[in-house]
Amino acid sequence: MPLELHPLQESDVGVAYELMWETFKPDIMGLMYPDGINDAVREWSNSKSLASWRKDPERYKKNKVIDTDLPDDDPFNKIVGVADWEFFPKYRSKEEREKSNAESEKDGLPPLLNETMMKDFMGQSGQAKEEQLGGKPFVYLHILATHPKHHRKGVGAMHLRWGFEQAEKLGLPVYLESSPIGRPLYERNGFEIKGWLPFDGREYGGEKELPHALMLRPAKGEVEAK
Template identity: 55%
Template sequence: MPLELHPLEEADVPIFTDIMWESFTYDGGVMGLMYPNGYSQEAREHSMQRTLKSWRKYPDRIKKMKVIDTSLPENDKYKKIVGVADWLFYPHERTAEEIEAESAEGKEDGPPPGGDAALMQDFFGALGKVGREYHGTQPLVRLHILATLPEHHRRGVGAMQMRWGFAEADKLGLAVWLEGSPIGTPLYKRHGFETVGWLDWDARKWGSEKDVPHAIMVRPAKKL
């Protein structure tokens, strides 16, 4: 099989950023609403710097993975990377103050150039509310990002990423949480996630032509 899973490297961050854009704007994805005038080079640089800053600061917490397709040509624009994932590991209970400090760190660099700051504040504020209301300070694993190039959907890329994350979570005996988009939710259900609620956020309020419901999902803890 030409698909292989590997740890993401710092040199891959530009491609990581581009795959996120392609994935999260596909079929009305929310990232297209966040950047109504497109993803400028300035916005892209802002995203890459934020990604590197947090990853370097918290290497034990943040684990980034990539799936490559070895059958693609050497001049492939994504260097044969067809999907990426970003996992957050919290093996110990955190205080409310620690969670708030992490949230504040994420805002230190300000809104990205060309982004809809009000929409982002609304969307990410809703995500923060999920944490407070559903899992609080408990230890957990969070699948923060799972992005596959649309032309490589239905090839098992996401499943490969999840198998790795589940194995790591099971070693720790922790549940895995995520917020699933309409495209991702069926995949997550097939791999054992349960829907426990819905993100309190209205895409139509921000110009979307359709609802973009995000499911709050958990894969219960399993101990080896």
């Protein structure tokens, strides 16, 4: 099981989205797309991701972990985990933050989406991020997804180690919102719970609550990931 971390390539974006769907389908993405996803959803999501990445490659960093022991015909091209990071190395004014948010929302919403759920969740997370950080510089771990068949192999820790090293170079904290399943990994690696998103999936057709922890790893923490 030799695991290797590499930068994600543009040609990997489609596979990365499929992996995220498999990872988060039982929880947040299953609520977002209660009827599942189709090619129109994939095209919308992948095009938006690529456009943002191409426009600001210093802000958006995407990585993958591959398992070189997997067969060449593996449906995920040997990718077992992906991570999306955003870097905000300088202070941003309220006007700058509002402009950035408006830019990200200009394309509207993808097809098949549970719009009420998405707007409520994103509204909560955006407000929490504003309250926790405002315009302060930080590194944001937007997505960390490990395929369910490859849990407990150190995939997540490899992604965290890379992010910690980058944050250390910049002297910045790392911030994220964690679902219940990911929280133990983050707590083992120096993240502190700063608050909660009291999100209840049952209000949107789900079977359980889905509270998300607002977690911060202070600047100048340990680089070692466990």
